[in-house]
């Protein structure tokens with residue numbers, strides 16, 4: 403049997419930024435988007451059912467507001483997608499303003515072609531054609547006559563950064579069916595010039611050493627391997643894949659959870675801003 407120690411590298415496999423998470427949080431809280439006609443960066447999360455998309459949105463809001471929140475309903479009984487509506491999640495800055503970045507939570511991708519979100523709907527969401535409240539139908543994409551179909555999307559309605567959310571805790575991470583769906587969505591985003599990155603969730607469940615201390619994430623051979631598997635299977639570059647641990651059972655804020663989340667969020671905002679600037 404492998405000893406616990408063999409799951410850890412003596413040296414980190416990624417250089418950890420020297421900035422402390424407080425200054426990163428300050429940077430995010432004071433971020434302003436200076437592009438006429440665009441109020442916020444639209445970050446779209448997609449990935450298999452139960453990957454932790456809704457939980458990631460809640461984790462970001464929890465960190466920014468400094469208390470536990472649960473705006474995007476997560477679900478503990480995985481199987482079929484719990485999120486079934488196209489919904490934009492905003493984070494309140496004060497009584498009258500929101501932060502200039504918002505999240506779109508999609509229905510999960512399921513193995514079966516006839517279940518989960520239709521890749522055609524994801525494509526339309528990327529282009530800004532879906533309105534909040536649209537109820538996904540796994541059998542068929544939205545029609546132009548649907549009241550939730552936006553026929554003339556502005557740059558604000560479009561997706562500015564696409565984030566693939568993959569759980570690290572399953573042996574092969576993605577099935578062939580998932581890979582095919584992810585590739586299809588990635589190609590659609592590529593054709594629109596939308597930047598892409600990935601977050602690897604549930605890292606606490608994937609490696610016992612990370613479970614016992616989140617600081618071991620960049621020493622963990624298991625997390626390194628999962629990152630590489632994701633890179634090879636769907637083609638997202640290694641330096642655009644961020645391991646994160648969502649708040650799911652904690653009742654208090656945790657510095658290590660915050661540091662990993664903020665690093666990923668900062669990257670999303672930067673890439674999203676680049677896209678908005680170019681368009």
Ligand SMILES: Nc1nc2c(ncn2[C@@H]2O[C@H](COP(=O)(O)OP(=O)(O)OP(=O)(O)O)[C@@H](O)[C@H]2O)c(=O)[nH]1
Pocket residue numbers: 450451452453454455456457458475476477478479480482483484485486508509510511603604605606607646647648649650
């Ligand atoms: N241990 C652990 N559990 C997590 C993590 N992230 C999410 N979870 C749990 O995983 C389950 C699924 O999370 P959700 O956020 O609902 O996943 P989702 O991707 O939104 O799923 P759908 O809406 O069904 O597509 C919930 O029970 C979460 O509490 C994590 O980083 N670590």
Ligand SMILES: [Mg+2]
Pocket residue numbers: 455456457475476484485507508
């Ligand atoms: Mg969800």
